[in-house]
Amino acid sequence: MHHATHIMPYFILSTIFFLLGLAIIYWLHTQYHLDIVVEPAPPPSPAPLISICIPARNEESNIGKCVESALAQDYPNFEVIVLDDRSTDLTSEILRQLAAQNDKLKIIHGSDLPSGWAGKPHALYQASADARGEWLCFIDADTFIAPNALSSCCAKAIETEADLFTIMTRQIMGTFWEKVVMPLVMTALSVGFSPRKVNDPKRRDAVANGQFILIRREVYNAIGGHEAIKDQIVEDKAISEKVKWSGYRLIVADGKQVAQTRMYTSLTSMWEGWTKNIYLGLRDHPSMLLLGAFGATLALIAALFLPVWPLLGILWYLNGGSWLAIGVIVKSLLVWSALLFARGLTARGMGIPAWYAFTTPLGAGIFAAMMLTSAWKVLSGKGVTWKGRLYSPK
16 A cells, blocks of 8 residues: 555656646647638739749759749739849859740849848848839749749739738658658647738737738838838748738638749758847747747757656556556557547648658757757857858847
8 A cells, every 4th residue: 555655646746647648648639720711713803013023042952943933823913023032142144044935924133131131031132122012022043933923912912902912832741750750740830820910910820931022012112111120030920920910911821722832942041030020039039939939949859758658557557567557558558549549640641651650759859959959059059050141139
């Protein structure tokens, strides 16, 4: 009897972990509701002139495919402007060849980066200065749009009365590491930025996906354009806040049917990109450090404790743990089952095989390491390097 009371706290602790685990898994996987979906649609009539603006800095692997997809739009009234941001690879040559074949394409060679500006806002500032459209459409060089993307998004933007309309694109994941890490990062982002809250005009939540932003020219001018956020590296979030907090309508929609993006192609580029993004989020919003610490802790638990939990139960059972040990094993396996089911659905939703759910501890470990590295860079005052430029604390 004394032995049972001695081990009871472990059983109770296991039960608390069990209930908490199920609640957290459910909560994490029910935050992401993209209620507005872009489906193939004809262009509105009349069709306003849309200026597609694409910033490109050393994008030789993507820029050809990106610009060709922009030029292939079925929309009747558009122009394409590419700002070549002093590329040192083959980007300029690829653009020159494309411009020779299509008079809808205009290439601007970017000027040197002035003091106080971040690279991408300056590139988009220069492109928009040349744009003639009633709407501006900012597209990243690693994003490829379907021929009906402009028609479908413009129709949906007008239907939802959006002033800034942005879409979540389908993520192309080619390598093993992308498929392990990217789904976890996307789940974390969905908790931080709920689309329902962003689309609610009464809330201050604001976010946009710089891979595809459609904004009314008059609204862009009214908020001061990219000049108003010239020092922001996460320029998409900054511009969405300017739009929404100035009383204009911000809409984020599901655009997976009309656009896709290849953000990273290796573990190294993914590490550099996401530590930069997380670093900037933590640096600019100190309150996010708490959320970051919570996220890193959850990721570490998933990476380190979850795999060990059933093993502890088995060891306890082999050492005379009887029914209490069996209870621990069953609870740990139920949490594992819930996690694998939820991650399997997430994987399928992102177009990768469901068995990648089994790589969750590995992906969670990498994600926790990225979070902790970024937090350390903020707290220690070290900056991040991105596209050959160093960005340091303010």
